[in-house]
Amino acid sequence: MRNVYYYDVVVVGGGHAGAEAAAAAARLGATTALLSANLDTVGQMSCNPAIGGVGKAQLVREVDALGGIMGRAIDAAGIQFRVLNRSKGPAMHGPRAQADKRQYQQWVKEELEATPGLVLKQEQVDDLIVEPVANSGPGKAAWRIAGVRVRGDAEYRAISVVLTTGTFLQAVMHTGEAKTAGGRAGEGTSAGISGALARLGFTVDRFKTGTPCRLAASTIDTASLEVQPGDATPQPFSFLTDAIATEQLVCWITRTTPEVHAVIRANLHRSPMYSGQIASRGPRYCPSIEDKIVRFADRDSHQLFLEPEGRRTQEIYVNGISTSLPRDVQEQMVRLIPGLERAEIMRYGYAVEYDYCPPDQLQLSLESKRVAGPVSGGPGQRHHRLRRGSCPGARCRCQCGAGSRRPRPAHALPRGVVYRRADRRPGHAGS
Numbered sequence: 001m002r003n004v005y006y007y008d009v010v011v012v013g014g015g016h017a018g019a020e021a022a023a024a025a026a027r028l029g030a031t032t033a034l035l036s037a038n039l040d041t042v043g044q045m046s047c048n049p050a051i052g053g054v055g056k057a058q059l060v061r062e063v064d065a066l067g068g069i070m071g072r073a074i075d076a077a078g079i080q081f082r083v084l085n086r087s088k089g090p091a092m093h094g095p096r097a098q099a100d101k102r103q104y105q106q107w108v109k110e111e112l113e114a115t116p117g118l119v120l121k122q123e124q125v126d127d128l129i130v131e132p133v134a135n136s137g138p139g140k141a142a143w144r145i146a147g148v149r150v151r152g153d154a155e156y157r158a159i160s161v162v163l164t165t166g167t168f169l170q171a172v173m174h175t176g177e178a179k180t181a182g183g184r185a186g187e188g189t190s191a192g193i194s195g196a197l198a199r200l201g202f203t204v205d206r207f208k209t210g211t212p213c214r215l216a217a218s219t220i221d222t223a224s225l226e227v228q229p230g231d232a233t234p235q236p237f238s239f240l241t242d243a244i245a246t247e248q249l250v251c252w253i254t255r256t257t258p259e260v261h262a263v264i265r266a267n268l269h270r271s272p273m274y275s276g277q278i279a280s281r282g283p284r285y286c287p288s289i290e291d292k293i294v295r296f297a298d299r300d301s302h303q304l305f306l307e308p309e310g311r312r313t314q315e316i317y318v319n320g321i322s323t324s325l326p327r328d329v330q331e332q333m334v335r336l337i338p339g340l341e342r343a344e345i346m347r348y349g350y351a352v353e354y355d356y357c358p359p360d361q362l363q364l365s366l367e368s369k370r371v372a373g374p375v376s377g378g379p380g381q382r383h384h385r386l387r388r389g390s391c392p393g394a395r396c397r398c399q400c401g402a403g404s405r406r407p408r409p410a411h412a413l414p415r416g417v418v419y420r421r422a423d424r425r426p427g428h429a430g431s
């Protein structure tokens with residue numbers, strides 16, 4: 001017998017975007033189910049466990065002003081807060097915080113679990129359920145979303161479905177010549193949704209991103225490296241946080257050398273990016289170290305930041321050498337970097353390729369143009385995803401008209417309103 005469950009809103013995926021979407025929909029009164037393939041990874045930070053930065057921190061504050069999660073989560077789980085570009089004018093300031101990755105993930109999951117009207121379900125979504133629209137015509141969607149089908153002969157029926165599947169659709173991870181199915185190290189891939197979207201006429205394309213290796217802190221010669229402390233007075237992200245009281249950790253700074261660049265150049269043919277193994281494009285602002293060596297060939301050194309991934313782990317994120325080069329090349333590279341001569345790699349860097357729908361298939365409300373009802377979290381990077389998470393969540397609630405069952409007008413806060421609130425914060429420099 002097929003099990004069928006009914007909700008106002010179903011959110012697929014429990015990453016940054018899904019967490020915001022589900023919480024927003026539930027906060028506004030919609031009965032909401034967050035379906036994610038593994039509930040132990042709800043709120044997981046895939047790559048750099050950091051929030052904010054230049055051009056991104058204001059998005060966190062906008063989501064916070066809408067009642068979102070991320071700002072409060074990083075204030076609770078931050079291990080180093082810094083305002084980047086402080087020497088420049090206020091418009092250039094970029095508040096950024098490094099998170100304790102595990103604590104951040106647990107905080108987000110606990111917050112979702114405590115949200116009234118929201119249930120978390122461990123489910124693998126394999127297909128979309130659509131119904132024909134009776135009075136469809138030119139320029140109108142021919143299909144309406146009705147829910148999703150999950151593995152194990154069950155369906156979740158909903159008025160709105162938010163897809164926030166991140167890097168998981170038909171995902172393949174690359175480290176040198178080695179290819180593994182999966183959207184993130186240690187996790188699986190998601191097969192059915194891309195096919196369902198393609199059958200409905202969506203353009204489905206491939207995207208790629210990558211991550212650096214993680215090193216064991218005890219094997220790094222930190223005494224020889226420049227220390228990068230956090231700010232003396234850490235600045236919170238959330239308007240609800242009065243002050244950051246937890247102890248701050250330091251990071252360290254080192255640099256690549258001409259010898260490192262020579263190793264990379266000699267092995268470019270083994271990088272999936274350059275061997276043709278990866279054909280898709282990556283986001284503009286997350287270049288791999290291979291990319292940097294090729295594109296900025298005149299530079300003989302690039303700055304690297306060694307960032308702890310938490311208070312209770314040895315793992316250090318090497319910010320600046322995202323790579324899909326083979327393991328042996330990663331080991332050679334690392335050992336040529338000052339301070340890392342004896343460093344042990346705990347996790348190797350890799351690139352991931354995955355399906356996404358180019359966002360020009362969405363309306364400004366973030367509903368899809370092709371199918372009435374579903375709203376997409378979109379294919380952007382972390383901070384854009386979270387805005388695309390909280391806005392669709394709120395929008396779904398409007399579609400459902402939860403409580404009254406009458407659809408309400410789209411929920412949109414003009415930037416002026418959000419920033420007026422930000423400007424009232426004592427000592428707020430603007431962002």
Ligand SMILES: Cc1cc2nc3c(=O)[nH]c(=O)nc-3n(C[C@H](O)[C@H](O)[C@H](O)COP(=O)(O)OP(=O)(O)OC[C@H]3O[C@@H](n4cnc5c(N)ncnc54)[C@H](O)[C@@H]3O)c2cc1C
Pocket residue numbers: 012013014015016017018019035036037038041042044045046047048123124125126164165166167168169183184185190191193209210211286350351352377381382383385
């Ligand atoms: C190796 C790597 C490097 C990255 N580097 C960066 C970077 O440098 N900067 C940056 O901004 N972003 C980077 N990203 C992108 C990162 O994914 C986003 O920043 C952010 O995590 C996206 O959040 P999200 O909520 O959209 O998706 P994700 O965090 O990817 O979450 C997707 C969720 O959907 C779930 N899911 C997927 N399919 C299904 C299904 N069919 N059924 C049920 N659940 C499903 C997954 O289990 C997961 O919980 C990187 C990602 C990876 C994997």
